Amino acid sequence: MNNKQQILKKRPVGLPDEDTWELQSNPIPELNKGEVLIKQHYISLDPAMRGWMNDSKSYIEPVQIGDVMRAGAVGEVIKSNEHPKFKVGDYVTGWSGVQQYAVTDGTNWHQVDPSLAPLPMYIGTLGMPGMTAYFGILEVGKIKEGDVVLVSGAAGAVGSIVGQIAKIKGCRVIGIAGGEKKCKYIVDELGFDGAIDYKAENIHTAIKRECSKGIDVYFDNVGGEILDAALGRLRMHARVVICGAISQYNNKTAIKGPSNYLSLLVNRATMQGMVVMDYAKDYRKAAMEMGGWIKQGKLKSKEDIYEGIENFRETFLRLFSGDKMGKLVLKVIEDA
Numbered sequence: 001m002n003n004k005q006q007i008l009k010k011r012p013v014g015l016p017d018e019d020t021w022e023l024q025s026n027p028i029p030e031l032n033k034g035e036v037l038i039k040q041h042y043i044s045l046d047p048a049m050r051g052w053m054n055d056s057k058s059y060i061e062p063v064q065i066g067d068v069m070r071a072g073a074v075g076e077v078i079k080s081n082e083h084p085k086f087k088v089g090d091y092v093t094g095w096s097g098v099q100q101y102a103v104t105d106g107t108n109w110h111q112v113d114p115s116l117a118p119l120p121m122y123i124g125t126l127g128m129p130g131m132t133a134y135f136g137i138l139e140v141g142k143i144k145e146g147d148v149v150l151v152s153g154a155a156g157a158v159g160s161i162v163g164q165i166a167k168i169k170g171c172r173v174i175g176i177a178g179g180e181k182k183c184k185y186i187v188d189e190l191g192f193d194g195a196i197d198y199k200a201e202n203i204h205t206a207i208k209r210e211c212s213k214g215i216d217v218y219f220d221n222v223g224g225e226i227l228d229a230a231l232g233r234l235r236m237h238a239r240v241v242i243c244g245a246i247s248q249y250n251n252k253t254a255i256k257g258p259s260n261y262l263s264l265l266v267n268r269a270t271m272q273g274m275v276v277m278d279y280a281k282d283y284r285k286a287a288m289e290m291g292g293w294i295k296q297g298k299l300k301s302k303e304d305i306y307e308g309i310e311n312f313r314e315t316f317l318r319l320f321s322g323d324k325m326g327k328l329v330l331k332v333i334e335d336a
Contacts, residue, residue, distance in 0.1 A: 003028050004332075006069045006098035006312045011053055014252045015320065016313060020053075021069060021098075023310055028101050036086050037079035038102045038109075042305070044072035044123035045316050045328040046157070047221075050249040059275045068097035069312075074112065074122045075102070075333075086111065093122045098312055100332050117291070118303075124327035125161060125294070125301035126287050132243060132276040133161035134286045138169075140241045140274045141217040145170035148211055150230055153221030154192065155182035157327035158243060161290075162219045163192050164299050171217075174210045176203075176226060178322045185325065190300060203229045214238070222247045224256055231260035240264075240271035250320060302326030 002025045009022045031037060052063050052070050063070045074093040077086050085106050086092060094109030096102035112122045124130060136158070137143055149166040153159040154175025163173045163186065174194045175186040183195035196206040207215075207229050214235035220227050223245025231240070248255045264271055279286075293299035304324040306315045309332040318324040 001028050001101070002026060003099055003101040004309050005100075006309065008053065008063050008065055008067055008069050010065065011055055012250075015250045015317065016050075016053070018313070021313060023312075029103060031079060031081035031103060032105075033081050034083055035081050035103055035105050036077045036083045038073075038075045038092060038096065038104065039078045039333060040073045040075035040096060040100055040102055041331065041333055042074050042120050042123060043098055043309075043312075043330045043332050044127065044129075045319060045330055046072070046128065047244055047246045047249060047319050049316070050319075059277070068099050070095065071098050072123050072128055073097070073102065074119045074127075091119065093127060098309065098330075098332070100309060117294070120303040120305060120327070120329045121301050123329065124157060124303050125290060125299070128276055129157035129327055130161050130290055131279065131283055131286055132274075133158045133165060134290060135276060135279040135282070136241050136243050136274050137162045137165050137217070137219060139279065140272050141219060141239050143169050143171055143217055147171045147216035148213065148235070149173045149217045149219065150176070150207065150211055150215045150233075151219045151221075152176040152226050152230070153244070153246065154186050154195070155325055156221060159219070159221050160186065160190055160302065160326060161299070164190055164293075166217075167191050167193075168293060168298050174207075176222075182322075182325065198226060204232065207233050217241065219243060220245070224248055228258050228260045231258055231263045234263050234267045234269050236267050236269075238267055238269040240269065242271060242273040246320065303329050305329045305331055307331045 006021045012020045073096045077090045091112050092109045149171045151159045151163045155177040166173045173192045175192045176196045178199045183197050186192040187195050194210045215233050217239050218230040219241045221244045224247035
């Protein structure tokens with residue numbers, strides 16, 4: 001069998017272009033003792049992948065030129081060579097990259113149950129994005145009942161879950177999203193208390209309107225001007241969670257930092273970055289609680305699924321054009 005793989009060929013400057021990756025078809029190696037072969041059904045597409053392509057210091061080593069592009073995945077064990085944990089027929093999720101098959105010793109892979117939730121949900125709400133939302137808003141944001149919570153990227157994989165968790169915990173939640181469709185979605189379907197369309201209105205005026213008494217927690221997925229505007233409306237002892245800065249990832253010039261940072265001083269507020277890997281030991285607990293909320297109808301999960309490993313680049317770029325809703329997923333094998 002051959003394995004179709006997306007190989008990183010050069011480090012992009014700005015948006016990844018047609019030469020950033022190369023689609024290759026390579027033989028699958030024989031399994032060593034203690035290894036399994038996984039047929040990958042779905043690949044997770046996340047904004048963080050753009051940062052992993054840069055050759056710079058970060059929380060994780062960059063993807064090396066010539067390597068399979070790093071990504072989360074979910075799939076089925078189809079072959080085992082005396083693996084101590086996984087057997088043929090098990091469904092598992094882990095980090096294996098943008099490819100159709102993966103050979104692994106099982107390190108950092110976890111079994112999932114497709115009878116309890118659809119496979120794409122295990123790389124969405126019950127995977128890294130959901131874990132990021134859960135620990136970001138509860139552990140870093142430290143929300144409490146009655147807080148005013150502002151979320152950017154509110155119709156995305158992380159932001160949509162952040163807002164719903166904040167509502168479950170009794171907060172007033174305002175989401176920032178791009179376009180009327182997304183704004184209606186977060187209010188009408190997800191239960192947000194209000195929405196701001198950053199594409200159609202002045203962000204400073206809109207935040208003042210929706211958060212007239214100020215912001216207790218701002219969960220930031222985008223950075224740039226929106227972060228600056230939110231800082232200007234902080235309440236005393238507010239918490240700002242820095243999860244991502246998608247507006248800055250493809251900059252060809254220096255990243256734009258906040259000019260309103262003195263609001264942190266005036267309001268005795270905090271601004272803290274968060275990386276979901278720091279909470280890995282508690283993933284299971286978080287997944288169980290969120291699974292309960294899904295069963296109760298309190299938490300909605302939306303996956304935006306596209307097909308074809310050969311369509312990886314154009315699908316990945318939807319993250320930056322905003323042409324998607326919820327969690328972006330790529331189906332890479334035909335018989336998933």
